[in-house]
Amino acid sequence: MVAESIQAARTVAPPRVRPTLTTVPDAAPTVFDLTDVEVFYGSFRAVRGVTMAIHKNQITAFIGPSGCGKTTVLRAFNRMHDTTPGARVAGKLRYHGVDLYDPEVSAVEVRRRIGMVFQKPNPVPKSIYDNIAFGPRVNGVRERGKLDAIVETSLRSAALWDEVKDRLSASALGLSGGQQQRLCIARTIAVEPEVVLMDEPCSALDPIATARIEELMRELKSRFTIVIVTHNMQQAARVSDRTAFFSTELDSATERRTGTLVEYDATAKIFSNPGDQRTENYITGRFG
């Protein structure tokens, strides 16, 4: 229902670099609910004061200058900070009302529902097939026929099937950068997550590969909730429904710069009529 209404909105106003002022339906159910989230690396507070809601079947973009904490916040969504010694998340980060950092919650279960695509394409040194099948396998799918089907549909969804169907057993490392990134997307959706987090997924790709990934994101949003960190403002404007602008400010407690959420609104609003001077300065290229 929600997905359809967003799809309908798309056909009325196709995405452009500078979309006209339209609003995104607020009615979409909330997937993540953040209240005063902070992330620490040891004693260093990298991000503070993040309060926002991420909505289902929408693409939410995080933009902002380097060091503003957008990737740090993204990695809090699937407990990726657990692997970094000394990293700690404070505040409330709820996923469908469940506190993700409750001691009872397992990071493994969280990551099975909340997938991630990384900045640098990172296929593991195995075959194309095994890269895709790995996720379903650790989730208990053992049957060969079922795995074959998942591999095919995932690769088709990631618009990669036609390019690799004849060499599924070849090493994934032999693919081009753009193909590797689409493989990583296929691998992520093969486990049928609800959310796909993307950390600057196009920063290592050329413009043509980037365009393909963006097209893919628009197709995938009817099935997944997508949160994307991007350095590229045009990309945020082109693909996202909502945009969060992060920036840095001096943390009076530690005298170091710390990231914070400045403004969060419908993408069209952020890019045409931002509510905060800092956002406007960034959007118009006066800083960052």
Place this chain on the structure above:
Amino acid sequence: MIDAAALRGRRDRADRSFRGLAIGAAATVLLVLGLIAVTMTARARTVIGELGVSFFTSSRWSPADGLYGALPFVWGTLYTAVIALVIAVPVSLGVALFITEVAPRALKRWLIYAIDLLAVVPSVVFGLWGVLVLSTVLPRSFLAAGVVLAIMIIPIITSLAREVLETTPVADKEAALALGATRWEMIGASVIPHSKGGIVGAVMLGLGRAMGETIAAALVIGSATGQITLDALAPGNSMPAVIANSWGEADTLQRSALIALAVLLFAMTIVVNLIATTIVQRSMRRARGTV
């Protein structure tokens, strides 16, 4: 204006003399290796001239009858080395994985330190430990030698494997974790495939060590000649052990036979190392995606 002489600096001469020094050093290594091979082979020829190929094919070693067959010692060398690997490889990989993926930072430092200490214990100490302690539970045998050799090669395999495992890119590990893999599943999907070549190399290096180890094996293997048996508890002998144990009382022909054994061992370790290099290089190419 620049005059040509200014461009012809003294630096070139310094560079040339360093180059000469480096080439000289490299050549010396090859020369020494070549001389060892030539002189040893020359002395081994006495026994080959006397006995022909039966030196390599016979399993009878009886100095009293002037019969020298190398097979029992080749068997002893390979058998004890394989026993050592069977024990040492799982232990080493377990310790290396524990250090790289599981241990908290403080413990990790101490473990690395302990493993490095184990690597510098002189082999005679291990041998004597085998004689004094291990022999109270195990008779002197292939198995006893295998156990002592295993303890000796665990540090080298562990520390090489640890270094290889640590080179696994964080991105590869995160790839698996982000798909909902547990730590163990992540190791199987990212760390092991990435490190396979290096681990094989580490194991082969351990094998080379175990094959060539002399004094520890000589003390616990039992020094029984002529045993080609799968019975791990039987006393046996290995190539380096028999050389060390019987050189003192050997006559000319027997010394030639022992030297021939040494040359054969030398050749076997070279082959093991060549195989290791090939495997490592092939798996590195595969990891880069060019195969």
